[in-house]
Amino acid sequence: MSRQTAYRLRIILLFLASAEVLPCYTQSFRLSDITTLSPDKMLLNGRIWMNQYSKVTGTQFYLTDKYLKGSVYIKGHKYDDLDLRYDICNDELVLKYETWPVIYMNKELVDSFSVSFDRTHKIINTGINRSGMFGGYVNLLYSGPTSLYVKYTKKIYPLGDNGLKDLFVEKHYVFLKKNDKIVPVSNSKKFLKLLNDKKKEVRHFIKSKGYRVSSGKPETFVPILEFYDSLTN
Template identity: 25%
Template sequence: MNRRLLLLMWIFGHLGNLQAQTPDTEPLLLNTYNQIIAYFPDIHVAGQYVELRRALEGHPFYGTNKMENGMVMISGYPFDGIPLQYDIWDDLLISFSPIFMQKMILNHLKIEKFQLHNGDTFVRKNENPGYYYHNNGFYREVVKGDIGLYCKHAKEKKQESSTIELRRYYNEIQKFFFEIDGKLVPAPRKKKVFELLHLPKKEAKQLLKSKGHKFKKHKEDYLKTLVLLANEKKNGYE
């Protein structure tokens, strides 16, 4: 145990100088770092992950409740093939330690970005004042540009009662945000979106109509189309 700790202390003591490594030593250090992330995630974690039994139907995870390989970006370096699972109830990114044979919580402060097996990419935003579900700050990246579009996924307890039984289950909620001048701005009601993005309403509506996007039925596609148009205009491609 002492030998392992000394090795890990040496490796992570040199990670701050990663940018200064020579072309010969950098791949070796990166490879070692990749192995440490996979096999000793406790170095980067807030502790062991234990899924609480909340007596709710479903699960607290984003998408599937299976852990699958993905990518984690730390200090600008992507590390692929990392087992990942995203708990959106508590906003926790989880990995698995084959050494300790248990799920471990990755330290959100060290994570810049992660990509799940299905290709969905999440980035960490430092703050979103007033938003209850901000938690650790992971938002799904929909559009990256001068104006960004991000979605916050969370789960809450929902219950429905009838004369026969009381049903309790996980209910997923989604909230979209524009990123304007480095700040997250909640996507407003339909009538206010064009004004916020400084888009000519007639042109924007014609584009949306041609794509068949409806605000309520296809909210993500609707907002994505408008953000892409706003970025084109902002960059002079009118």
């Protein structure tokens, strides 16, 4: 990136940081300009991030409040080895890039991203603007003939920390995609019911492997779906 381009982008970001009247999702470029942005400008297109929750117990971020190494796909361009945090309270991706101010990345540009923690966590942008349901950024746990998604969120409970401080509380919503339909999965019973066309085989598989499935641990659904899909291929 040239020094002149870097200087211009810094001015844009500083302007956005000072413009308090801007709506939460205002972007620094018009939508009509998105396809003309250079790869560097697409990566750094966003709003200045500021910590609004220093007095709340816990963190608004997914997995950890530390930056995680990851990759981002933006309009077909892949950017590797980035320092990322996923804010699941506001459903925003936070980027720390070299000496630049920390920013919320432009969600209208981001196709998907992944971060490394205990494993690689892949998050896709559904392009659907909904809160607390299947929309915005969702975690893709499994992809095959069926797919498994989890929407992670955090809410603030006033004085939830022993009546002294506000508290972040995490929730998640599980969704199964089957036959091009996305269905919420509220519990393991609902999950197994969605696989009823192979009920006998699925139940025998679970019993033989000693698996315990729970919507509280969505990852426990993955081996069941892998087996189910192997029957339908």
